[in-house]
Amino acid sequence: MSDPSIVLAGGGTAGHISPMLAIAEALGRLAPEVRQTMIGTPDGLETRLVPQAGYPLRTIEKVPMPRRPGRDVLRFPGRFRSAVEDSKRILTEERATAVVGVGGYVCTPVYVAAQRLGIPVVIHEANARPGLANKLGARKAGFVGTAFEDTPIKSGQWVGMPMSREISQLGRLTSDEAAKARTQTRESLGLDPERTTLIVTGGSSGALSLNTAIASALPQLLETGAQVLHLTGRDKTVMNGVGAPLTAEGYFQREYLDGMHQAYAAADLIVARAGAATVCEAAAVGLPAVFVPLPIGNGEQELNARGLVDAGGALLVRDEHFTRPWIARNIQPMLADPRLLLTMRRQSAARGITDADERMAREALAAAGAEVPA
Known part of the structure; x- marks a missing residue:
């Protein structure tokens, strides 16, 4: 019998691609003999990030579900059938023995193709409010893992968020090891190794409202x-x-850091948006957080943060309320009280999961009929 072949599908945004790559890396560690191929769309971030990570990428056309009447509604059935046929061809050519999907436009036709070919499907849903592709795929998937505990998706099991090892391993350090890493990272970033450290980030694109509020409250x-x-x-x-x-x-300004693990290692407290990855990473490393969800969308960022906030590991504030008075009332006392930060750190860490990548990889190997390492 030839070695198992696992095809991973997902793309469009870093929120889909990052967990897909983390699962792939875990597969490579657990079962180096397994062939891996990824399916994405021709115009998503995956066209850069997947080859950069060393994995072969196959592409199919993006076929979003039309949201209003018009010409796209009439064209959708034919375009979707074409995407399913392309997916079937790729799965057949790659001799896929299992499919791992992480959501995004690319996944729905891949799930349908896998079902028609009798290939088992394993799904990971990164958001507290699941996307349409994964909700559809979950109906017949062999395993569905979720990043958040109460994600409303069929047969979902809470496994956490697959993330880079540079981040997850921070959550496995002893208190002494974490303190040493904190000192070394602060020194490498040009910070004072002894001072309580607040990290503020709006992501790689930044967040003007966060920047303005922090600048106003800096004194x-x-x-x-x-x-x-x-x-x-x-x-x-x-x-x-x-x-x-x-x-x-x-006060130290940078546009971004190459590697958010440095920020997590250096920080005593972080202010950030509440993307699924950020929330799960903060918990994994036991980092107290103030989450300011994006003020657009359908409220999924607030849902992402809710469990960690309810556990006492983070605060949640709406974008329009994140002002100098709010910062003075809430963040200033936290920075002034190491005991409060320590309590929040423990409560955050209690919700953290550091092995989601391997848990998903093991489910994929089992679905593919491969030997699952002990």
């Missing part, structure tokens, strides 16, 4: 003796009143 934050590493986002440098980059003792 109160620095009064606590803490230092602030502000990751402003590309082309979003925070300026002072005369048009120069904002500066203050204990």
Whole structure:
């Protein structure tokens, strides 16, 4: 019998691609003999990130479900059938013995194709509010793993979020090892290794409202003796009143970091959006957080954060309420009280899961009929 062949499907956004790559890396560690191929669309981030990570990428056309009457409604059935046929051809050519799907436009035709070919499907749903592709695929999937405990999806089992080992391994350090990593990372970033450290990030694109609010409250934050590493986002440098980059003792601006594990290792507290990966990563490393969900969309970011907030590991504030007075009332006392941060760290870590990548990889291997390492 030839070696098992697992095809992973997903794409469009980093929220889909990152867990897919984490599962693939875990498969490579657990069963190096397994062939892996990925299916994405021709115009998503996967066209760059998947080859960059060293995996072969096959593509099918993106066929979004029309949301309003019009020409796209008439064209949809034919386009969807074509995407299913392309998926069947790829799965056949790759001799797929299992399919792993993480959601996104590409997944629905791949799930249908796998079902018609009798290939078992394993699904991971990253969001607290599941996407349409995974909701449809879950009806006949062999296993459905979720990043969040109460995700309403058929047969869902809470496994956590597959994430990069650089991040998940931080959550497995002893307190002494974590303290050493914190000191080393702060020094490498040019920070004071002894000062309480607040990290602020709006993601790689930045968040103007977060940047503005933090800049306005900076004197109160620095009064606590803490230092602030502000990751402003590309082309979003925070300026002072005369048009120069904002500066203050204990305040450090960068547009971004290559590797968010450095931020997690250095921080005592993080202010961030509540994307699924960020929420799960904060819990995995036991990092207290203040989540400011995106003010657009269908409220999924607030749902993502809810479990960690209810457990006492994070605070949640709406974007329009994240102002200088709110920061002074809520974040300033946290930075001034190491005991409060320690309590939040413990409560965050209690919700953290660091082995979701391997749990999903084991389910994929089992579905593919491969030997699952002990």
